[in-house]
Amino acid sequence: MSVTFLQPDGLVRSPAFSHVAVVPPGSATVYLGGQNGVDATGALVSPEVGPQAARALDNAKVALAAAGATLDDVVQWFVLIDASADVGAAYGAIAPQLAREGAPPLATGSRVAGLGVPGALIEISAIAALAP
Template identity: 35%
Template sequence: MTISRLNPDGLHHTPGYHHVTVVSAGRTAYLAGQCPLDADGTIVGLGDYAAQVDQVVANTVAALAAVDAEPEHVVRTVIYVVSPRQEVLSAVWDRFLVSPLAPAFTTASTLLGVAQLGFTGQLVELDVTAALPDET
């Protein structure tokens, strides 16, 4: 499997992600939206974006590991943040970029401010697609 990432000429400069990700044929994993829930299903970090990002990262790393994938195998992310404020979205993005999941955000990525997510008190959710390593 080969993953290629590029920023075509004529498109705006990005803050670290790539406009286009191309994957050679192979297996793909589509993760359910990763939420800031602990193993008991309790929301972590009520009112705290950073704590929720950290839990989402931990959950995503665990989900990727379950299919023998790592952050480098991620080919698409969508980050949902409950806030209309650009500075909050930027802070969430920055927190992801210094996390163990950071390599996942060098690929095609989207960051969205939304009105509400599925769980009461949930501020962050991450949607991930990964190109899986070839089976041995």
Template identity: 35%
Template structure:
């Protein structure tokens, strides 16, 4: 399976993300549902966006691992951030987590609220791995 990150010269190029990611060849696609800043006991970790983003990214990593994938296999992230919080804080926190330093395709949405009033971020991922 071949994963290619594409940044057309006619679009803005940012080293933090790719404009397009293509996947070619035989493999499987993994969809990780929205992950929040909860630990295995269901306790919310952190009351600031940075700490919650780190926990949510660790949860995404754990979910990927359960499907025999790694962060490097992620082709698309969707990040939901509660309004009033810095998107840059979320990106900086996410890049602290091991394996999450490659520029995948990313969509960030600022939302009014998430499923729990203390949640500040929720992260979904799509990964592609060779069979």
């Protein structure tokens, strides 16, 4: 059994996200804490949002892999982008890897006044499910 993603009639249809996800009983839930565009020492990889977004997603892949998950196991993404950052550049750096044919994951994106890591322009977190 796998996660079922739904785009109900009456709600906007988007190739980028679904509205509802149904996780089968017995699945393991993986919670991914916020990932920023930092290297293994905690230093920002760039002052620009595009490279930070790409690295934040790479960090998310490493963290998911530690739990036995991949991007394909993600049920919902949460993307926080600093209000001063270029949203198009942020999503442009990560959208191709997040896209899924037919049943995209849920997604929540927010513009925020700032993030916990000084200079960080993006933070990505997620919830994934591993079928039994």
